[in-house]
Amino acid sequence: MAENQAEATTAEQTATEAEPHGDATETTQTEATQPDTAIDWKAQARKWEKLAKANHEKAEQADQLREKAEKADELQRQLNELNAAKAWDETVAQVSKDTGTPEDVLRLLKADTADTLTEAAHGVDGE
Secondary structure (H helix, E strand, O other), rough: OOHHHHHHHHHHHHHHOOOOOOHHHHHHHHHHHHHHHHHHHHHHHHHHHHHHHHHHHHHHHHHHHHHHHHHHHHHHHHHHHHHHHHHHHHHHHHHOOOHHHOOOHHOOOOOOOOOHHHHHHHHHOOO
């Protein structure tokens, strides 16, 4: 009988050591959720990769828009310069017509407005 009790105690200890934190169903559930977690990580990785690609595409579009805006600004600057040059040519032609001073002479004078150009043209004519 002593042998039966010793065997029963040993069997209980072995069973307890094999299941230290509850019954076997908890361990099975934990093991069952681990593959789901790995699938979730894969899904998350795909999701983040998709977002990164979308952000990359948007960044490229933003770069293209920025380049186009810079080009538009440069073209606008050039247009403004051409319009200013055309307006100045018209001013020189008008002052030449009003004063009788040739346009070539007026272009040599330092002036930035029609009034200063007219004054300078009168100074040239007076000499």
